[in-house]
Amino acid sequence: MKDTANNKDYALLSYHHIPGVHKIEIFERAGGYETMKECFKKEPEAIKEEVKASGLRGRGGAGFATGVKWGFFTKDRKAIKYLLCNADESEPGTFKDRFLVERNPHILIEGMIISAWALATQKGYIYIRGEFYQQAVILERAIKEAYAKGYLGKNILGSGFDFDLYVHRGAGAYICGEETGMISSLEGKKGQPKLKPPFPAIKGYRGLPTMVNNVESLAAIPWIMKYGAPAYKQWGTEKSPGTKLFSISGDVNKPGVIEVPLSTSLKDIIEIHCGGMRNGNKLKAVIPGGSSAPIFNAADSYLVKMDYEDVAAKGSMLGSGAIIVLDETRNMGDVLKWTLEFYHHESCGQCTPCREGTGWLESVFKRKEKGQAHISDIDLLDKTASSMRGQTICALADAAAMPTQGMIKVFREELEAYVMTPAKVMTKK
């Protein structure tokens, strides 16, 4: 994607317009893997410093600074440790990582090789959700090409450094996107998150140090290493530097993935990048960061800048950058029902507040289907959601509670009307 103001390519999608860039020859002709080669001439610590200086924040949803996370990793280069790429992408509304790897798998592989060199991980796995079968095939093909070029395997480019990279397919479970759930799953178990401490950087996969980074974070590394942290920081804000991929779906004319600097206004994203509202309808609400993020009404949506701080300041979270746009024809009761069904279906079942709470939220909200609804059910939902927060091993319970409470805060009257009237799902094409 072009940075039109500066007539320059952005970081992540800079190769996307090149036909056939999934092939290594074409990727390399466009400058791919150059940065990786340069990085092998650099000290690993220098790479870590550059990433830290760039202010890159984890793009999976939590937004924790990648360089700081890398800082927790052991510096013992001989110790057995792993690099795990989170390509599980299952937060509802998110499809940016799929978009990135299916057209340009090598940018991720290049980012992983640089990261592996910096972190001295001997093995890497790309954990990709089971539904992304074709994308896994694309990645495996690209990995094979990289092996053939000597960019993976033993003694990469004569550096004396060995790094093996494999694709590992999930099998359909949202919770495997949580980094310790992913590690459990990679270990051949149910994808249940693990107690923290210890954190994966200390004790992760097979009890050994493991660095888990999102596809988008790792794919940003080559650009950062090529142009330097200051160049990366030209975009975004001091605390939210760089560019970000946003997945936009719902009632806009052009849903899809865009790369824009962080802090781009949501209004611009909808009106300029996504071609405005579908059918010329009025905006009603936006879920700004995947289904876990509390919803914004139209007024807040038009005010918010899409960076970590501003979205948080307005009561939601940037999350994975999944923007779901809802127009005036949408019923917020339906949206909440779909959301609650999702978390009920996806709770891994180990922590009691989440296992029982996610199911109960759905039951309470659907009492009207049994003719048992009461207007006070909305308060009960609010209270139940509140008591699920901060009580569990991972954030899934919070991820179910936050949009529930957010929806109640913004659209209470509509929800009260919803539970007190017979169900009618509003859909149209």
Place this chain on the structure above:
Amino acid sequence: MSTTETFEFNKDNLATYKEYLTRYDDVESALLPVLHLAQEQNGWLPDHVVSYISLLMSIPEIKIKEVISFYDMFYDVPVGRNIVQVCTNISCSMFGGREIYQGLLKHFDTGYLTPTRDGRISLQKMECLGACELAPCMRVNDDFVGNLDLTSAIQKLEELP
């Protein structure tokens, strides 16, 4: 568990299994890929497949059953030749994903995962498939099909072998 049926990997898959083992630093980590492989060969994962894998990999049967039951894409019931996963999460439901799922169930006169009478198709209601720009979308075996309506969905599925 008495079962008269038996299962073992065919020659190619046994070779693939051995290749899988080289990717990981322990045998257990290969379980998900192995289950995908076994399901590819057998269609679904009944007890006798579990027993085979348990012996092959020295993983207790119950641990394998836990894993199968945990993931939506492993099937412990018989399924049709084609798996069709219909997304019913927010973005797809906004554009009729649920009606498409219900309409398909009705059209093919079946229920969740129950194979159609000709054994051709199993329909599965799914949460977000990660292709929201294609809403409403479904996965037909390994491929995404998007921008559906019920008619185009039926048409697509009727073409399946």
Place this chain on the structure above:
Amino acid sequence: MTEVLKTEKVNLKWNGIDIQAEKGSNLLKAALDNGIEVAHYCYHAGLSIAGVCRMCMVEQDGNPRAFPSCNATCGEGMVIRNDTVKIKAAVESTLQFHLLNHPLDCPVCDQAGECGLQDYYMKHGQYDSQMIDKKVHKAKVQDIGKNVMLDAERCILCSRCTRFTEEVTKTNELGILNRGDHAEITVNEDLKNDYAQNLVDICPVGALTSKDFRFKQRVWFLDEVQTTCIGCETGCSVKVSQNKNGAYRVKPVYDHDVNGHWMCDDGRVIYKHVSSPTRLQNASENINGLFVPVAELGVQAIVRGKKPKYILSTGLTLGEYAGFFNAIKGSRAEVALYTLPNLGPEFDGILRRGDKNANLRGAKTAFDLAGFDSTQAGLDKVLNSISSSDVVYVVIPEILYNEDHFNTLINKVEKAGVRIALTPGETLSSLRAFNYLLPVPSFLEKNGEILNYQGAKRTLRAGLSYGETSKDVSYYGKWVNV
């Protein structure tokens, strides 16, 4: 096995109370060991940490997030609270989540009276339930083998049982299938391990109950006596639940040096002979195969003048051996020891030992001290010398794992003029080979000590008393002089 570890003690404050614990030890355990009550379901000191019930949440000074104390370790100067408004509210709502899909079938549940859900509801709950929704239904009344019944609806998925079969017995019969509130304890195959009854003990609710104990007694009608298992030479610490009607169950008591948290299934039935309907309670005479009560003085008259030969069992207390040898000191009595045959491997790797002689070491020491031969050769010598002018007293072992082996002994005493069985148990049919049966106290009716395989002293405590069972072998030893 007493380990001498140099451990550093640290000082902590828990709800303002000063406590001490080993540095780096489990924080929840430290509180429990210091007598502080902390609600918990999934934590068990004998199992790995699951951290899933979320009941033991605490706050620490300087840490904005509450965390489960079971997943924390003790450090110097930690200030911990679980009595804050925030934590109390969290525990109450988490308890409510535990009870949400629970069937509340306490009136027909054996766990009633010792149930974690009942206990904590009284302490941390007492809210008005707003649950009017359909509960998730799961499989009930499942016989999963080894005397264990599973009710998946009562289960709160604390995973203690699955961790037990994975970590302790390594048999992996149990697992948790499915996700979310459909998660359910499931058996892959019937239980096959020899420690299955521990599952009943560790289940904090009524999901796993003992088929043997089900519907027999309400727990509030039972008293507990702490004693030692006599099932093998391990000598596990146990408690026996009993009342005036008899004993009902045996459970392990934590003992760091011997059995840790567990006991084997064989030990669960060691009480069966004590309150059995056929338990010998009075001196009896064998009249054509029927045992009828007889006056003890009459038996004394019969044995008068006969040469006494005693065959003792290996299950007596140190006191009984000493008292017996003291009683026969200087007499012409001959004494030998019947040793139970080994069953199975010497040690199963957990607790169970093939040597079933609870006090073999104590017996041998006592024999040596008194100058008698405790070996098989000594027994053979006595048996081979038996003649019609002898009275033979055989102390019947409390638990006969191998009756055939014991019957060969009985066959060899048939030459004796008078044959007397001193029995702490049931009136077995094989005892028809004896002329008289005299009751002696079972392990539940006597105080004393035994030496286990380590040579460690293990205590037996009396809890019950049946009929005329208070006279032990030392009393009958005195008959040498009648």
